[in-house]
Amino acid sequence: MCRTTDLRQAVLARNDDSARALRAELAARGTVAVNLLSSPGSGKTALLEAELALARAREVPVAALTADLATENDARRLARTGVPVQQVCTDGLCHLEAVMLRGYLAGWLPADTRVLFVENVGNLVCPAVYDLGETLRVTLAAVTEGEDKPLKYPTAFGLAQLVMVTKTDLAAAVGFDEDAFLGNVARVNPGVDVVFTSAREGRGVGTLLERALAVRDGAAAHRPVMAAAQAAPGYSPGGPLGESGAHAHSAPHPATAAGAGPRPHHEHEHEHGHGHGHGHPMVDRL
Amino acid sequence: MHEMSIAAAVVDQVERAAREQGFTAVATVRLDVGELAGVVPRALDFCFSLVCEGTALEGATLTTRSVRARARCAGCAVEWYAGMPPDLGCPGCGGGTRVELLTGRELRIRGVEWAEGPLPAQG
Ligand SMILES: Nc1nc2c(ncn2[C@@H]2O[C@H](COP(=O)(O)OP(=O)(O)OP(=O)(O)O)[C@@H](O)[C@H]2O)c(=O)[nH]1
Numbered sequence A: 001m002c003r004t005t006d007l008r009q010a011v012l013a014r015n016d017d018s019a020r021a022l023r024a025e026l027a028a029r030g031t032v033a034v035n036l037l038s039s040p041g042s043g044k045t046a047l048l049e050a051e052l053a054l055a056r057a058r059e060v061p062v063a064a065l066t067a068d069l070a071t072e073n074d075a076r077r078l079a080r081t082g083v084p085v086q087q088v089c090t091d092g093l094c095h096l097e098a099v100m101l102r103g104y105l106a107g108w109l110p111a112d113t114r115v116l117f118v119e120n121v122g123n124l125v126c127p128a129v130y131d132l133g134e135t136l137r138v139t140l141a142a143v144t145e146g147e148d149k150p151l152k153y154p155t156a157f158g159l160a161q162l163v164m165v166t167k168t169d170l171a172a173a174v175g176f177d178e179d180a181f182l183g184n185v186a187r188v189n190p191g192v193d194v195v196f197t198s199a200r201e202g203r204g205v206g207t208l209l210e211r212a213l214a215v216r217d218g219a220a221a222h223r224p225v226m227a228a229a230q231a232a233p234g235y236s237p238g239g240p241l242g243e244s245g246a247h248a249h250s251a252p253h254p255a256t257a258a259g260a261g262p263r264p265h266h267e268h269e270h271e272h273g274h275g276h277g278h279g280h281p282m283v284d285r286l
Numbered sequence B: 001m002h003e004m005s006i007a008a009a010v011v012d013q014v015e016r017a018a019r020e021q022g023f024t025a026v027a028t029v030r031l032d033v034g035e036l037a038g039v040v041p042r043a044l045d046f047c048f049s050l051v052c053e054g055t056a057l058e059g060a061t062l063t064t065r066s067v068r069a070r071a072r073c074a075g076c077a078v079e080w081y082a083g084m085p086p087d088l089g090c091p092g093c094g095g096g097t098r099v100e101l102l103t104g105r106e107l108r109i110r111g112v113e114w115a116e117g118p119l120p121a122q123g
């Protein structure tokens, strides 16, 4: 008979703790962090260049940190605006984590910074999982990427507090279906604002800075449905109905909700593993 | 592939628990992974075996339980499986302001099954 321990620990507990601490630290000194997520090449740097230049013209103290797998190209581009810029080379790591960010800010971030823009590694999968201590999380998608990106990357778009569409100057050329995109965003993140921008034409430039400053001054940022479960203190994974959420990940899902109304909860369970664990009876059922 | 970082976080936490509780070897680690957690269980499995090498978890089995995303609208008292890709708009009122995600974002170590520790080294 094996001995078992119920741990019930969030795997990302340490990152989440660091993120919470960093958010509080930044807030105490009057800085809000904005975490920018998108696939590679969506136009994060181009939009940031415009926002930083605008902030500089308005004499709003801002700073930017940009993370890339390699090269300092983005930092060079951003630094031309004259605001403090820090390049982070992740050396192959696909995302930033809160402790890393905190380490890079120490001794660098100017004390009077009101908005810290963080350009995450171009990637819609991994960075979505890590809270960096931001107060505003922004997910961007270029019109050239297609309307279905919110459905293909539900975690990235579902956790966004603001969605920005970029490169709208190319919308006609690629036949971008705005309504389809908005519908897909609303499905994974009902209520989130979607802002249309073109760094090329200057459309929507300034919105990001204004939203960030508003949040800094106490305006409530959008609260995504998907973020709630994660944030809820002391939640139990089974929810009020116990374990009914557990199922085999290979099992087909019933057609999705629209118009389907409430459904009975089936209890499926499947242990996915390798080695001798397969088929072991569950010792520590919650 | 952030599953490597996730696997490392799991190993780190289990090793910590092992030290605290005086165990030296691990048979099984049980995880809950919500379908909206942003983690691919199969990739995690693969990374887990790599990260375990040379730790107290070497040879341990990772058992992953997938948790479906379930949402509820407080306004309509309607509850539904969000599906994948998730539909988080309320099927009753069409809105999202009172929608709550009940499950589906878990990324959690449920428990650990300890193995007997190795025999003390001879000489
Ligand atoms: N037409 C058009 N092109 C744009 C716009 N914004 C960016 N681009 C182009 O898109 C390409 C990628 O832009 P970046 O700003 O480097 O994108 P990024 O998201 O920072 O890329 P990574 O940091 O590598 O992930 C460049 O060739 C830009 O010139 C825009 O508004 N319109």
Ligand SMILES: [Mg+2]
Residues within 6 Å of the ligand: A044, A045, A046, A074, A119
């Ligand atoms: Mg860039």
Ligand SMILES: [Zn+2]
Residues within 6 Å of the ligand: B073, B074, B075, B076, B077, B078, B090, B091, B092, B093, B094, B095, B098
């Ligand atoms: Zn409703």
